[in-house]
Amino acid sequence: MSRRGGGGGGRRSDSRRDQTSQAPGPSLNRGGGVGRGGGGGRGGGGGRGRGYGAAAAGGSGPASEPHSPAAFPPLASPSPSASTSAASLSQKFDQSLTLQSPAPVRRQPSDPVRPQPQPQPPPPVQAQPTPPVPTQPQASSSSSSQPQASSSSQATGVEVPPSTSKAITFPRRPGYGTVGRKCTVRANHFQVQVDDREFCHYDVTITPEVISKTLNREIIKQLVDSYKVSHLGKRTPAYDGSKSLYTAGPLPFTSKEFVVKLVKTDDEAGPRRDREFKVAIKLASKGDLYQLRQFLSGRQLNAPQETIQILDVVLRASPSNNYTVVGRSFFSTQLGTKGELADGLEYWRGYYQSLRPTQMGLSLNIDVSARSFYESILVTDFVGKHLRLRDVSRPLSDQDRIKVKKALKGVKVQLIHREFAKRYKIAGVSSQPTSQLMFTLDDKATRVSVVQYFRQKYNIVLKYPSWPSLQAGSDSKPIYLPMEVCKIVEGQRYTRKLNDRQVTALLRATCQRPRDREGNIQEMVRKNNFSTDKVVRDEFGIRIKEELTLVDARVLPPPMLKYHDSGREAKVDPQVGQWNMINKKMVNGGTVQFWTCLNFSFRVQQDLPSGFCRELVNMCASKGMVFNPNPLLPIQSVHPNQIEKALVDVYKQSMAKLASMGQNGKQLQLLIIILPDVTGSYGKIKRICETELGIVSQCCQPSQASKLNKQYFENVALKINVKVGGRNTVLFDAIQRRIPLVSDRPTIIFGADVTHPQPGEDSSPSIAAVVASMDWPEVTKYRGLVSAQHHREEIIQDLYKKTADPHKGVIHGGMIRELLIAFRRSTGHKPSRIIFYR
Known part of the structure; x- marks a missing residue:
């Protein structure tokens, strides 16, 4: 396992493109999180939702601060209302931080773990349709949360029930918020009403065995059409495409086996024959709506997931048969205009759908969505677009052939030169050009070339004999298909990572104003025709209102921001979520003593980078940073083909220069990079700088290098200050120690998540990331650790671990311990409270 610490909060330090764009104000105007995200900017430690948070963060190292920090009020004594579990946890972490094994504390068998008494929720401030639904909190504080994982018993020596045990109950919501201006908003939720029915779950x-859910649905549809009246009691079941089938009322049997025949269509490859399947249906369980109604009314803590699953499958049954299914979303050209994404891809519009229990009852959450698909075009046209070929008559290089193989492997194509358009799945691309491919005819005696075969059999003269052919079938019995007679079958989603160009095109096409998005969502609901769907309405008794749900909301007052007192404006009250850096200075400016610049752009003339860097340095200094105006090494312009060599050379030259200056142990603090004119090199530059050389870098767009725009320089200066350990702004309430559950005692805030490889990448590891706050009470600087772990493993394996040492005994380790030690070194405090976002 390899780990690397990183700095930064708000927007994670260079985890994504860090060039700024022209905007009315600096890059501070993106407010609170949306979805399950949040937690401090894009890529911060909050979660995995589509969130945007206020950017205010620091680096991983100590900052040289020309501005003295604001004075803080004295630390308040611990609140007597805090639970004793926080003090106990603090003591145990104290032991592990000093590399001592905690003394085992064992509960007696007669002393079972009991959940803390749950307070009854107070009356809500505003009238609500039903009491609040108990939900699992996304963040837990050690001062109030109960033990939740078996690993905690290993860490503390206390036996606790596992996290899945029903002995653990989460605290109820204490009440409703009252701060802010009250208003009513429309939410993309549609209320669902269900008649009282008996639901039956059958195993299928x-x-x-069939892997394809589409084929599974075909089989069950054929079964229902054939046996609905004779064997299914005239019931129409709902099927999830896998192992479960649901009915509203019992079938006339508890277990039965059916034989289903599917007629093979002419567009399918292989010999024509009917396919026969045996389908066994067996009763698994019965359920009703009683527990669901108890849960929605607040009289039951645990949500009846099986009942909710049944209703969700019913509502997804019809769209699953009509549209292309991707996870919980549906896509079709019938749901909106498709558009081009470049390089042989297009986007389809669709919608996300999920049934959720809410305070107002069952609710269907629907949102518009878009997804990348292969264009249904000739394979030759796709190759030309994907490789961006200007001359399609030239042969493909080995590198191009590998790119085509990677892009098209597993994709279905149909032949266009025959009366019946047979379909094949691409297994690869031939290593030889089509003109050199030979195969044996069915008589097993005659060998012909592919070019000759098409000329004799179909009277077709191939136009691209120098290109390789697509290969279907197996390696032992390959089927060669010239690219020009193959067309990509419509409706196949692209599962690999989009490039920067495609991402930009997709975002531009799907960005909508709220009113337009609302209209599109309502249009999707109308197209679904839930009110006329016989299975939904008549069979299962489900009715859906087509109006968006009205929800009581509050517009919270924006938090006041504190800047340095030497600026004209030391405090700012943001308006409409926006503010800028005019008349303000960074609250703590960082120091950059050793820096230089590399220009990889042809567009930027040789004398421009010096002027660009001079203006950028002046802006950083004017906003409060200590910035040496002279670069450590001369500013260079380098060919974009020499990116890796140039970066390594700069690193070696800077280390040698610092050693000659007697600055042993120091290194380059900042490398300013003007990106190449052609996109696609940003990730490579960041990978080399951040993970191989350990250099802090700031990438800039070549189009900005010649404009010398003041607003752009302000935005970049804010980014640089954070990366070198400075602090742009802090919450005024943090300085005054007025943030609840944070300011009253030393508090560390964790965030953790696991990123999995793209579908189709079966060998790549999953990457676990954990970040934690490194300052208090400001909570603006974060440190991050990453760890590679088993493929698609969701549990963070390196979060806590212990090893046995023959001399020291048991040694506690892992990412949590490492970050706790870093927090103590940075703040001088051991955390008395831990807040963990997962």
Whole structure:
């Protein structure tokens, strides 16, 4: 496992493109999180939702601060209302921080773990349709939360029930918020009403086993059409495409096996024959709506997931048969205009759908969505677009052939030169050009070339004999398909990572104003025709209102921001979520003593980078940073083909220069990079600088290097200050120690998540990331650790671990311990409270 610490909060330090764009104000105007995200900017430690948070963060190292920090009020004594678990946890972490094994504390068998008494929720401030639904909190504080994982018993020596045990109950919501201006908003939730029915769950086994959910649905549809009246009691079931089938009322049997025949269509490859499947249906369980109604009314803590799952499958049954299914979303050209994404891809519009229990009852959450698909075009046209070929008559290089193979492997194509358009799945691309491919005819005696075969059999003269052919079938019995007679089958989603160009095109096409988005969501609901769907309405008794749900809301007052007292404006009250750096100075300016610049752009003339850097340095200094105006090494312009060599050379030259100056142990503090004119090199530059050389870098767009725009320089200066350990602004309430559950005692805030490889990448590891705050009470600087772990493993394996040492005994370790030690070194405090976002 490899780990690397990183700095930064708000927007994670260079985890994504860090060039700024022209905007009315500096890059501070993106407010609170949306979805399950938040927690401090894009990529911060909050979660994985589509969130945007206020950017205010620091680096991983100590900052040289020309501005003295604001004075803080004295630390308040611990509140007597805090639970004793926080003090106990603090003592145990104290032991592990000093590399001592905690003394084991064991509960007696007669002393079972009991959940803390749950307070009853007070009356809400505003009238609500039903009491609040108990939900699992996303963040837990050690001063109030109970033990929740078996690993905690290993860490503390206390036996606790596992996290899945029903002995653990989460605290109820204490009440409703009252701060802010009250208003009513429309939410993309549609209320669902269900008649009282008896639901039955049946296990489905299809033999031979089928992986494709689409084919599974075909089989069950054929079964229902054939046996609905004779064997299914005239019931129309809902099927999830896998192993479960649901009905509203019991079938006339508890277990039965059916034989289903599917007629093979002419567009499918291989010999024509009907396919026969055996389908076994067996009763698994019965359920009703009683527990769901108890849960929605607040009289039951645990949500009846099986009942909710049944209703969700019912509502997804019809769209699953009509549209292309991707996870919880549906896509189709019938749901909106498709558009081009470049390089042979297009986007389809669709919608996300999920049934949720809410305070107002069951609710169907629907949102518009878009997804990348292969264009249904000739394979030759796709190759030309994907490789951006100007001359399609030239042969493809080995590198191009590998790119085509990677892009098209597993994609279905159909032949266009025959009366019946047979379909094949691409297994690869031939290593030889089509003109050199030979194969044996069915008589097993005659060998012909592919070019000759198409000329004799179909009277077709191939136009691209120098290109390789697509290969279907197996390696032992390959089927060669010239690219020019193959067309990509419509409706196949692209599962690999989009490039920068495609991401930009997709964002531009899907960005909508709230009113337009609302209209599109309502249009999706109308197209679904839930009110006329016989299975939804008549069979299962489900009715859905087509109006958006009205929700009581509050517009919270924006927090006041504190800047340095030497600026004209030391405090700012943001208006409409926006503010800028005019008349303000960074609250703590960082120091950059050793820096230089590399220009990889042809567009930027040789004398421009010096002027660009001079203006940028002046802006940083004017905003409160200590910035040496002279670069450590001369500013260089380098060919974009030499990116890696140039970066390594700069690193070696800077180390040698610092050693000659007697600055042993020091290194380059900042490398300003003007990006190449062609996109696609940003990730490579960041990977080399951040993970191989350990250099803090700031990338800038070549189009900005010649404009010398003041607003752009302000935005970049804010980014640089954070990266070198400075602090742009802090919350005024943090300085006054007025943030609840944070300011009253030393508090560390963690965030953790696991990123999995793209579908289709079966060997790549999953990456676990954990970040933690490194200052208090400001909570603006974060340190991050990453760790590679098993493929698609969701549990963070390196979060806590212990090893046995023959001399020291048991040694506690892992990312949590490492960050706790860093917090103590940075703040001088051991955390008395831990808040963990997961």
